[in-house]
Amino acid sequence: MTREVHAFVYSALPSRVIFGAGRRADVAAELARLGCARPLIVTTHDQRMLGEALAHPFRDATLFSDATMHTPWDVTQRALHETARARADCVVAIGGGSSIGLSKAIALQTDLPQIVLPTTYAGSEVTPIIGETRDGEKRTQRTPKVLPEVVIYDVELTLSLPLAMSVASGLNAIAHAVEALYAEDRNPITSMMAEDAIASLAKALPNIAHTSDSIDARRLAQYGAWLGGTCLGMVGMGLHHKICHVLGGTFDLPHAQTHAVMLAHVVAYNAAAAPHAMTSIARALHTKDAWSGLHDLAKSLGAPLSLEALGMPEAGIDHALELVMRNAYSNPRAPEARALRIMLERAWKGEPPATAD
Template identity: 50%
Template sequence: MESFVYTASPSRVIFGPGASSKLPEELCRQTLRAALILSTKHQTGEANRIRDLLASNAVGLFSEAAMHTPTEVTEKALAVAQSLKADSIVSIGGGSTIGLGKAISIRTGLPHICIPTTYAGSEMTPILGETADGLKTTRRDPKILPGTVIYDVNLTMTLPQGLSATSGINAIAHAVEALYAPDSNPIIKLLAKEGIRALAESLPIIVKDANDKDARSKALYGAWLCGVCLGSTAMSLHHKLCHAVGGSFDLPHSETHTILLPHTIAYNSSAVPGAMKDLASALPDSNSNAIIGLNSLLDKLGVEKALKKYGMKEDDVDKAAIIAMKNRYDNPREVELEKVQELIRRAWAGEPARTDL
């Protein structure tokens, strides 16, 4: 067997239907008594339920979390946390809210407890992406990793079917890159294949029946595993493009991942035959071809396939490629500007992914 290094993420996970009810017990275990609750404006209902659950142990609610974690929002939330003398952060929501919790925690040292309501996986990573002056930058630090994650499938039951689909593909993207990351290892590859398989099997069921609790639980489990993969390995071209395109042009996060993933896999496929075999084995209807399997899954989910549908302009394609070439991530295949421009153009136009770049 090959030599490898595996570093386990030191986070505590509480998983199960109704698991969010254990939050007061978790705060007590950590001797925390003044939690600031974070959410987006659209999730204040769930955040208020958490505040009621915590009663006097909740000192306030900040509901202005935004996509791509703008630093001006973080500064505003920091001021609220300091004025309320918060001793901890509880984030309930998806990547936007969890990102804000990470940004506050890394700046203050406050313990961060996450309650994810999507499949984004950010809660399992020591990675923080922030946007300032229209540019998204990413950093990695063990202190960014939330200390406790509470997975409550009941809180995902109302996640819209379309967002469930794209959020789940976003999670799959984390595991795909872990299959060929330069610091991958057999343990992470096992988690990646299991996470991809769980999501690929459950997402089509959720799209047909949003109330299928078993499928929701399986998707949440898969997202957890995929998040661990992202937090344990280096990111490659796919995540770099998503950060460049999404952060710079304010495109929705999970939708951007969903559209770009087939194209980035196609670009790298010739350089990582082993990873493509692993991916194909985890995808139904693949016929031993990872790209066929992924395209089949996307067709079942009925997701949008063109970045232009979310407001990206054709003039932005070249700009995005230039941004992506700066501070490049490790990638198994050489990244060339003209080829990346064409990759982004195909994703912008909604064309099928091809391996001819």
């Protein structure tokens, strides 16, 4: 396939990426390369044992295992207090979006270097984006201050990721690639990466569902997630991410699962305004059209299909719509209140996506 190339801007991000099974053993060498010896190791309570294993070789390591979904400010304040108390000279995060988000929040306030070991397919590890929740509202910003210096992709760390979380996290990664394909500042490099990310994840996730401990499938999914996250870091996201940030921050819905529910609906909403993106998505999925292909993939994997199932109250749709319409992200189709309300209602009920208003 030959791509039509027009004028564009491409800005590479300066992260060091280490990819391969067993590469978590490189943490000590990477700390030494950064000139650090007193790491604050960040994880969630459920993944505390992973943090303890990382901390074991270091005499002056401190473990903080209270990372929380959507990076609430009160948790960040406690982590900052622990950072100062321990005189930490770097942050090492192991986990998914909660751990990585907290690591970024610490870096934003302290400028400490970060080493990140992802255990999910969230993609946040390769982006200069941080989302923080204060006063019940999640806000995001882009700043190079939060971009981790080193990312270590060790596929073995994803083997214990439960199937339901693997599926939701993988669909979240696909969402990064999907929105990169119609981003206002897209370029040929990110578009190639995005399509490859969708194709890799769409192939890997059914194999993981069939054989959850398959190293080959997990490696392909991690590769796809890296590509999708890299796209997320280099170009702007659109309506899908705006909606998911609103729903997650306002109703405390799980991040990856919210992406899994909303993705096909937003793609259907944008379909007529982004035909080239729809062609790329459908080609990557080997389906007739993008939105039904994404919906069918999610359904076949047993992913959640309704906001109701995630715990969102039906009465919250109007409030969500109000927040989505406020300070809208760049998007190929302008936000239209009536169409968006219909879309949110369909997503709440778990109905298939529809392109008609």
